[in-house]
Amino acid sequence: MLTLTSGxxxxxxxxxxxxxxPPETGIRIESGLDGSDALRLSVAPAPEAGDQVVxxxxxxxxLEPTVAELLEDKTLDAQVDPQGDVAFTIAEGAEGTPT
Incomplete structure (x- = not known):
């Protein structure tokens, strides 16, 4: 299952x-458009049917079902830069080694 860093x-x-x-609001990660390897991240009011919840x-x-499989052994991290922009990164395992 996807691991979240404190960041x-x-x-x-x-x-x-x-x-x-809504109180169930979270971040949803889904596969990119047109078969792209990119992932899309958005604010969602609740999980969609079939989503894995972390x-x-x-x-x-x-996590969209196919994304949940892809990120099963990964770690999600996030940082905010001095301008206030948020950057999410996905790393291998719980070690935090960037991919």
């Missing part, structure tokens, strides 16, 4: 903390 937990909780959003310390990540 990813903090960023996801910050992004989804808006009181106007929750840690209140941070929720919803």
């Amino acid at each position: 990813a937990v903090q960023v996801i909780r910050t992004v989804t903390a808006n009181p106007e959003l 929750e840690e310390e209140g941070a929720k990540v919803y």
